[in-house]
Amino acid sequence: MKTVLIGVGQAGGKVTSSLVEFDHDMGFDAVKGALAVNSAKADLQPLDIDTVLVGQDRVKGHGVGGDNELGAAVMQSDAGEVMSALDGRITAEAEAIVVVAGLGAAPGPAGRRSARELNKVYDVPVYAIGILPGRGEGAMYQVNAGRSLKTLVREADATILIDNDAWHSSGESLEEGFDSINDSIARRVGLLFASGENVEGVGESVVDTSEVINTLRSGGVAALGYASAEADDDPDTNINVVTSVTRNALLTGTSLPNATKADSALLVVAGKPERISRKGVERARKWVEEETGSMQVRGGDFPLDSERLAALVLLGGVERSTRMEEFMQRAKEAREEAKRQAEAREDTDKLFQNDDLDSLI
Template identity: 40%
Template sequence: MKVALIGFGNAGGKVADELLNYQQHTGRGLFRYMLAVNAARSDLARLDRISDDDQILIGQTDERVKGHGVGADPELGAEVTRRDRHEVERALDDVPVYEVDAFLVVAGLGGGTGSGGAPVLAESLRKMYDEPVYGLGILPSADEGGRASFNAARSLQSFVDATDNLLLFDNDAWRGYQDSVGDGYRRTNQELATRIGALLSAGNLDGTDVSENVMDASDIRRTLNTGGVSSIAYAEEGLERETENAQGLLAKFRGNGSNLDVDTAKKVSGVVRKAVQSRLTCPAEIESAERSLIVVSGPPAELSRKGLESARSWLEAQTNSIEVLAGDDPRKSADKLAAVVLLSNVTDVPRVDNLQDQAVDAADNIESQRETRDEEIENLIRDDDGALDPI
């Protein structure tokens, strides 16, 4: 799948940067266009792979911003995005529309620029182009505080409404207890890039073998056209020693009913089950998914049509849905067997429910503190008897 990639805000820019690193590292041509949008000049300066020519600083003429960010205020982020929208749209004139299958807008939902501005941009893109616009939203971890949860819960509603589908990644589920803040986010960004990259790679004709079980951009789009929010599962396994030493010899024996063929089918089915039963990008009850898609990638000798059929039947039973597509992605030089599973329009997502509860509590606290604060200020600056008049 060929994508126009837009990183919005600090977290969105860093994830987009890591997605480009994945592309460069794997040699897969996924992104036909890239852009980083931010209200903070310092955040743009920290990007390693998105060039200066592919960056836009918004809010420069706003006296509250002036290149220093929006101070975790999503309403200000949305406002400066609307004000500078035409500047962003001019940059989008360079998108090679006939070469892209979709737009992907990436943003962290706990801050200000991305949480407020990304939904505004996504809505504009849907009006301008016929291609679907997908979002990738990063939920904040609990240690980022109540304000981040409050912002994320509000942004989530807007981002879902503004996109054809919103892929979710939950930092809380992926941050390790031993991670420093910087190392933790770098590692989770890499994990996220691996999963998004593996999904988008399906069906790309980039020098690899053509899949026997063809999976292409239209299958991804069909799976995602449910709307709502989605989550991604991923797992990988090492190769068999025989595959590493003699892939060509193994291939000659495929399809003869041999034990080798049976073992390969079991391994393919097993890695798909392992993916679904491990951590999703955002934990969710898989039976709540409306549609699903399976892509298994690896050397041709490690792929199995029977294994895919078995995995698809198993996932149909788990999700209680026949809307499950499955295909493979042959990679002669691959050093592992990997499975990525897209679960589209999941409706039972405990993290989102908790986020909304936290946001409601935060909103009540904000209002209560505001009322108390106003009273305390009055008590501080005015004398008890009212004998003093202000100048």
């Protein structure tokens, strides 16, 4: 799937850069353009991709911090600037536009605003990659993410969710883990984009871009799983390799842990074509059907010159999964807590305003 990427905010910009790098290093050439959008100059400077600085009259290059409302205002006023920066970058070869954003902070509204504007202007699907804050991040992040996600799901054609807790190893802080998390995102999403691209001698079993688009057609929230293992030269000995990488991709390697119930799924098996066991693929697909409860499980190979075999599992329509319900509940509770705290502060202010006593200092 030939894509043009738009990274919004710091997380969006960094993940977009990692994706561009992965696509380039692997020689896939599925990413046809990339732009990072931010209101903070410092966040754009380290990036190796094209950038556009927005909201200068309001925040003067310092960003909006965690202020969701200001972020929304800045991006609304600058939607035109973003759209004109994109002009000419979204060429006829682009098969999808992908907006990447961290949902925890200000870029949430920006991401969804861009998705809406882009959807109005361009004919190709507009997908979002939304990064959920980790459980350890503050209440404000959870509230922002809940709000952003709700609207993003409405505005984008589908939103691939990445939980920041998914690939973060214990013992390191979330910030320390960002580089490796971003690499994990780039590998999975990069392989998904490259599916159906860069393939010589297309055979019947080779995955096609339309399968990705059709899997995401149900809209809503999507998740992406990946796992790989050493493979044997003989495909017959690889039956179990194919089934076990598929199981691991879905059960332990997914971007949204515990989200296995889905409306649709796509199983891509990557590796040397002569090593891919047809029997293994058949069994793995059956297993994905049972596990997701979906009758719409597509599949295909991704010929790749590697000593390993890998499974990439794209799930469409996972919003009814326990993980999503848990997250929305957490966001709701955080919002109620923030409201209670604001009311308590107001009560305290009132109490002291009504007091006839002079303050001591």
